[in-house]
Amino acid sequence: xxxxxxxxxxxxxxxxxxxxxxxRARVDFGGVRQWVSLACLPQARVGDQVLVHVxxxxxxxxxxx
Amino acid sequence: xxxxxxxxxxxxxxTQAILRWGLDQLLPDxxxxxxxxxxxxxxxxxxxxxxxxxxxxxxxxxxxxxxxMLRVPGSPRPQGCGDLLQARAGGGDVRLIxxxxxxxxxxxxxxxxxxxxxxxxxxxxxxxxxxxxxxACRLGVAxxxxxxxxxxxxxxxxxxxxxxxxxxxxxxxxGHVAAVMGSAELEQLxxxxxxxxxxxxxxxxxxxxxxELCQQLLSAGTPRLINAYGRVVRPAGNGEAQVLMRRVxxxxxxxxxxxxxxxxxxxxxxxxxxxxxxxxxxxLGDSGNGEAQxxxxxxxxxxxxxxxxxxxxRCRPSDCPSFGxxxxxxxxxxxxxxxxxxxxxxxYRYRR
Amino acid sequence: xxxxxxGHGGGGSLMQELIAGEFAALYSDRALLADDAARLxxxxxxxxxxxxxxxxxxxxxxxxxxxxxAVVGTANDLxxxxxxxxxxxxxxxxxxxxxxxxxxxLVASMAAAARQCGLTIVTGDTKVVERGKADGxxxxxxxxxxxxxxxxxxPAAMAPGDQLLLSGDLGRHGLAILAARHGLELDPPxxxxxxxxxxxxxxxxxxxxxLHALRDLTRGGLGSALLELAAVSGCDLWLDEQALSLxxxxxxxxxxxxxxxxxxxxxxxxxxxLPADQAxxxxxxxxxxxxxxxGEVRAGTGAAVQVRLRTCLGSQRLLAPFSGELLPRIC
Numbered sequence: 001x002x003x004x005x006x007x008x009x010x011x012x013x014x015x016x017x018x019x020x021x022x023x024r025a026r027v028d029f030g031g032v033r034q035w036v037s038l039a040c041l042p043q044a045r046v047g048d049q050v051l052v053h054v055x056x057x058x059x060x061x062x063x064x065x
Numbered sequence: 066x067x068x069x070x071x072x073x074x075x076x077x078x079x080t081q082a083i084l085r086w087g088l089d090q091l092l093p094d095x096x097x098x099x100x101x102x103x104x105x106x107x108x109x110x111x112x113x114x115x116x117x118x119x120x121x122x123x124x125x126x127x128x129x130x131x132x133x134m135l136r137v138p139g140s141p142r143p144q145g146c147g148d149l150l151q152a153r154a155g156g157g158d159v160r161l162i163x164x165x166x167x168x169x170x171x172x173x174x175x176x177x178x179x180x181x182x183x184x185x186x187x188x189x190x191x192x193x194x195x196x197x198x199x200x201a202c203r204l205g206v207a208x209x210x211x212x213x214x215x216x217x218x219x220x221x222x223x224x225x226x227x228x229x230x231x232x233x234x235x236x237x238x239x240g241h242v243a244a245v246m247g248s249a250e251l252e253q254l255x256x257x258x259x260x261x262x263x264x265x266x267x268x269x270x271x272x273x274x275x276x277e278l279c280q281q282l283l284s285a286g287t288p289r290l291i292n293a294y295g296r297v298v299r300p301a302g303n304g305e306a307q308v309l310m311r312r313v314x315x316x317x318x319x320x321x322x323x324x325x326x327x328x329x330x331x332x333x334x335x336x337x338x339x340x341x342x343x344x345x346x347x348x349l350g351d352s353g354n355g356e357a358q359x360x361x362x363x364x365x366x367x368x369x370x371x372x373x374x375x376x377x378x379r380c381r382p383s384d385c386p387s388f389g390x391x392x393x394x395x396x397x398x399x400x401x402x403x404x405x406x407x408x409x410x411x412x413y414r415y416r417r
Numbered sequence: 418x419x420x421x422x423x424g425h426g427g428g429g430s431l432m433q434e435l436i437a438g439e440f441a442a443l444y445s446d447r448a449l450l451a452d453d454a455a456r457l458x459x460x461x462x463x464x465x466x467x468x469x470x471x472x473x474x475x476x477x478x479x480x481x482x483x484x485x486x487a488v489v490g491t492a493n494d495l496x497x498x499x500x501x502x503x504x505x506x507x508x509x510x511x512x513x514x515x516x517x518x519x520x521x522x523l524v525a526s527m528a529a530a531a532r533q534c535g536l537t538i539v540t541g542d543t544k545v546v547e548r549g550k551a552d553g554x555x556x557x558x559x560x561x562x563x564x565x566x567x568x569x570x571x572p573a574a575m576a577p578g579d580q581l582l583l584s585g586d587l588g589r590h591g592l593a594i595l596a597a598r599h600g601l602e603l604d605p606p607x608x609x610x611x612x613x614x615x616x617x618x619x620x621x622x623x624x625x626x627x628l629h630a631l632r633d634l635t636r637g638g639l640g641s642a643l644l645e646l647a648a649v650s651g652c653d654l655w656l657d658e659q660a661l662s663l664x665x666x667x668x669x670x671x672x673x674x675x676x677x678x679x680x681x682x683x684x685x686x687x688x689x690x691l692p693a694d695q696a697x698x699x700x701x702x703x704x705x706x707x708x709x710x711x712g713e714v715r716a717g718t719g720a721a722v723q724v725r726l727r728t729c730l731g732s733q734r735l736l737a738p739f740s741g742e743l744l745p746r747i748c
Contacts, residue, residue: 002076002078002105002186002187002189002190002239002241002242002747002748003078003675003746003747003748004189004241004244005669005672005673006297020305021196021199021200021203022200028604029669029670029672029673030666030668030669030672031603031604031605031607031665031666031669032596032601032602032603032604032666032669032670032673033601033602033603033604034600034601034602034673037166037193037196039196039305039309040192040196040303040305040306040309041303041305042305051241051244051297053189053190053193053241053747054131054163054164054165054186054190054193054747055163055164055165055166055193056164056192056193056196056306058189058192058241058244058245058303058306059244059245059297059298059299059303061296061297062295062296062297063296077748078748084734085734086728086730086732086734087728087730087732087733087734088730088732090732090733091730091731091732104748105748106746106747106748131745131746131747131748132675132744132745132746132747133675133744133746133747133748135744136740136744150422150423150424150742151420151422153422153423154420154421154422154423155420161744161745163599163674163745163747186747186748190747190748269730394738394740395430395740404746404748405737405746406746406748414735414737414738415734415735415737416734416735
């Protein structure tokens, strides 16, 4: 269940009205880049590693392992 | 260490990883692994798929779903079980999506069509569906509806423990559900059933480490929750995702394919969003509890199917007399054979 | 099954069923069904003959297009029976409204590919169908080549103890197509591996290597090629998963979409089975292109033949069957 991949945020689209409903980020998954919703991780910043499922970032991934 | 412990990995993704990496050959001594019901595609009620098949063939409808959903058969019928790939071959407009925003985008691009999102998944996937619902409402998109079968994983774990003949003594909990829901529900489960639970990731090393921890808890007789996926899972989970989910969905009793009704086991759209329910929009009648049981419990005494026992960890896929013969991924008898994440299908792929 | 599914064209088990169930009656000799090209024993010498249709979308993708694929693909099918590709026919089905500029690019690409393969396009045909009755361009190419191997090359010659070599890394073509279809941006970019295989096959033959079986990896990837070889030869195949090298981006993309890298398409790779005592020499010939040893052939043990992989953890598993359509999954 729940195939998710972690990638690194390379860019975040600016939100004119500060409404996180539409917040999006460009995420690099080991050489493959995709747009991802940041609506559930508004605190994420460029350079953060995030876990993404069906195009929604769900968790900040700590750098370890 | 003479005691033999039976541990269930709940999540189909973990089942897949365990068999993909042959981890069942590398288990700690004295541990038996059984596979859980955690494949939302498998447990989507056949009646819901029947509705999707029916909708896909209606002229204005574009039916969108995830790839693994497209080959899950609906109820057995005289002409064989249909799936959405066959509906597409029969003229239905069925689109493969990898995120629910693709359905929203399609609805905005083609206002003259009716876009139906067949939305399935556990609490990992439900927030994305909820977000798309809220965005569609905000944008005033009138031609997007949901055929939704989101389910909740902890109630299913409870159902496994409550079933007669249960053998499960410890759980590996699904890491990505926990990333959203945090540990509170699992803490309650541990307290109520006095059973050890280890939240695990999906990499082979993570799974082996989690199994080892689970065995330690079992040997020590200390039923506790351990978060072995701390690099991703926070105790509180993802608050924003939980809020989104609660705004749009409410827990309800409902059917899981192969397991029957589970108390508080599904999510339903809240009244404020019912106008987005494809069942109402297209007058499909309630999929409710009218689940056509696949395999076990079906009135037709065809080849035997031990789906319910497999989903509850009471037997292994390969213990079923129909496994690999009467029942294959091309011609599944029971829920765990219908998607590649199902325990039976994973056995068929990697262990025949 | 009452209708043809997309998966029936995907190079997996569905296609095998369709061929065995529906097309077998067309062929004079069922054994011919299993090969990429037919070896015809003519009085003047053995000739190879093959035909292939191309329907890829998008028509142009990183590193190639449908025109290049149509020329190189058929040339490669000829090479897989040990034949030097000589001449090709090209049949085009064009959809009304196709931009002429695009058609010109495809034709130029076919001409360049023919030069690269060392073959000539000698005859052809063009049809135009109403808008909506085709998807831009469909191309069918047929080709002939002269067989340069001493005997027929085919999986029937495979025997326990044979070694398996793979000519390069995996997944480039499939990745380029997936990226274009699913709007994925690849950084660094990955282009299709579409390339003529005859030069490598010729080098092996000139070195006196005995080739028991050759199979180019197209739809269905290495996985389908191996399952087919196992089925036809009646032998089990054992692979060392660590020996397989994936092109950059392949692993990430497969992780993201939930696909098996062994099922991604390739257009410039082949797998070969050969006697163990020649494996080192053959691997050295293929090494410049990334070729290497990947596994071995063993006597079939179970009721059905198996392709087994040893994982990097020391465990083993069966190679997953592939129905024919790559479906990204969420769970």
